[in-house]
Amino acid sequence: MSAVVTARSLEKTYEAGDVTVPALRGVDFEINAGAFVAFVGPSGSGKSTLLNMIGGLDKPSAGTLTVLDTDIAGLDRRAAADFRGANLGFIFQDFNLIPVLSAYENIEYPLLMVQDWPADKRRARVTELLAAVGMGDQAGKRPDQLSGGQKQRVAVARALATNARLVLADEPTANLDHDTAYRILELMKKMRDDFGTTFIFSTHDPKIMGEAEVVFSLEDGRLVNSGGKHA
C-alpha cells in the first residue's frame, strides 16, 4: 500500500518572545492510502500542529513532510492553497459552515469557489453526498436550523465534495455528545469505504480514539506509540 503521508524527523518550534517552545520533537511516521488514522494525546501534545502541517497550513521547523508525493513544506502560500483545494478536505471542531448558505450550498461551496465545477456536475455531486451523509431531506436548511451532528455531517460532505484524497479532521467530535460523535466517526469510516479517502483525525477522547484503525499517540511533541492498530 502506498504512503499518503510520510514524516521524517519532523520538528516544529514556536518563538514566544525570547523563549523557544517545541511543539513537535523529531516525529517519524507513515500513513497509507485508505487508512483511518487518529492522532491522540492531551491538549498541547502537538496534534493540531501536526494536522496543520499535513494540511499545508503551517511549515515544519526541521525534517521532511511529504503529502501525496508533494513536499508540502516547499509550497508557497498560493501553491499550498491550490494543493489543499485540489487534494485535501477539512473537517473542523466548530463545523465552520458558512451561515448564510444552506446545507446544499455549503457542500457546493468548494466545487464552486475552489474548483469551478460546471453546474450539472455540481448538482449531481452534492446530491450524491447529501444522500451519502443522510442529509438529503435537510438540503435547504441553513446551519442555524441544524443540530451539531447534522452540521458535522454537512462538514464531512463538504470535505469530500472535491474528491479529496485525504481528509484532515481536527477534533471533529469535540463539540458533539458521545452518541453523535460515534455516528460521525461511523459516517467518516463509511465515506472512507465508499470513496477510498484517507481520514486523519485528532482527538483527546480515549473512547473516540478506539474507533480509529491506526492510532499515533503524542506526548509533549513526541510520538509515544507509532501506528498502533485497533481492530
Place this chain on the structure above:
Amino acid sequence: MLKILKLAVRNLTRYWRRTLLTAGLIILGVVAVLLFVSVSGSFKGLIVGQITDSMLGHVQVHRKGYVASIDNLPLNLNMKPGAVARVEQALKDMGDVVAWSPRLKFGAMFSNFTETTSIRLNGVLPKREAAAMPMLPGRLLQGGGNGLVERGKLLIPEILAKGMKINIGDTVVLVATNLDGSVNGKTFTVQGVLGDVTGPGGRDGYLHLDDARELLRLTEAEVSEIAVRLKGLDQLPSAKAQLARALAEIRNPQGQPALEVHGWDQLSPFANIARMIDLLDLFIRVMLVSIVLIAVMNVMMMAVYERIREIGAISAIGTPPRRILGLFLAEGLLLGLVGTAIGTALSLGIIYALNLWPVHFSFGRQQDLVLVPTIATADVLLIGVIVLLVAVTASLQPAWKAARMDPITALRHV
C-alpha cells in the same frame, strides 16, 4: 464573477439592519448631491441666462480701458468706426457667434418736466439688440410696439417709471453732456417699461442708436461696446480666446492692443456667486465621498472582523486569496451599487416632481423666478462612478486583510 456576486449578496443579508443603514447613508448622500447639483445648476443657469441673454451677452468688446472706468461711461473711450468694422469682420469669421449688438452707452439727465433724475442709457439697433439679447423683449412689463425701441422713443426701467409716475406714451426729456463738454437735450416718448434684473445694466434705459448719436452730437458712427451672443456658454473660453487673438492686431498709437475682450463672468458680480455655487458643489461632492468611504469602510471592516474564523475555514479548504479578495470587494461594490441606484432613482423622481410643481422664488429685485431643476446625464453618471469607485476603494483594505489572513490564526480566533 457572478458566483462571487451571488455570495456577496447573501453575505450582505447577514445583518439586514446594518446593510440597510449603510445603503441608506449612501442613498442620502447621492440624493443630496444630485439634488444640490440639479437645483444649484438650474439656479445658476437661470440667473446667468438672465444676465447674458438680456443685458451683457456672453462676450463684450470695448476699447482698452473702458471697462476700468465703466462707472463713468466715458465717451472718449468709444470705439471708432474703423475698429468697429474690424471687430465685426472678426465676429463674422467666427463659427460660434450667433449675433452681436453695437451699443452706445452714456449717462443723461432724465426729466418728466416736474422731476429730474439721472439715467444710464444704451443706444442700440433694435433688431441687432433683440437678436443678441433674446430675453430683453421679455423684460418689457408695459408697452412695446413696433420693434424693441423705435426712433424718438425710449424704454425706461421700472424703478424710474414707478418713482416718477411715468406712463407709456408720456413725453420725457433727456439731457446729455457731449464729448466736447457741451450739453444737448431731446424729447422722447416712453415706449415701454423694462423689468429690473440683478447686475450691471439691469436698470438701464434703451433708445435707438441713431437717437443716441444725435443726442450726443456724434459725427462718427462710434460705439461704446459690442455685446456678442455665442451658440452656448460652453463656447465662452474658446470664443473669447479666438476673438482676443483676432483683435490683438488692432493697435493704438502707442503700439498697444487697442481693444479688450471680456466674458460675462468678468463683467458681472454674479460670477462670484456662480463660483461659490461651484465651490459648494465640489464641497458637497467631497462630503459624499467621505460618507461613502466611512460608511463602506466601517461596515466592511466589521464584516471581516466578524467573519475571521469563516475566512480561516474557506482559506483552509483552498479558496484562492484572489477570490476572498473579490468576495469582500464585491460586497462593497454592491453596497455602492444599491445606494447609487436607489439614490439616483429617488433624485430623478424628486427632480421630476419639481418640474411638475415648480418652485417660485425671488432673487434680488427679480420676482417670481421659476426654478425648473434639470440634471445632465453626465453628472448622474459621474456621481454614480464616483460612489462605486469610492465604495470599492473603501473595501480594498478590509478585503486585502481578509485575503492575506493566515488560516491557522484565523481559525483560532475567538
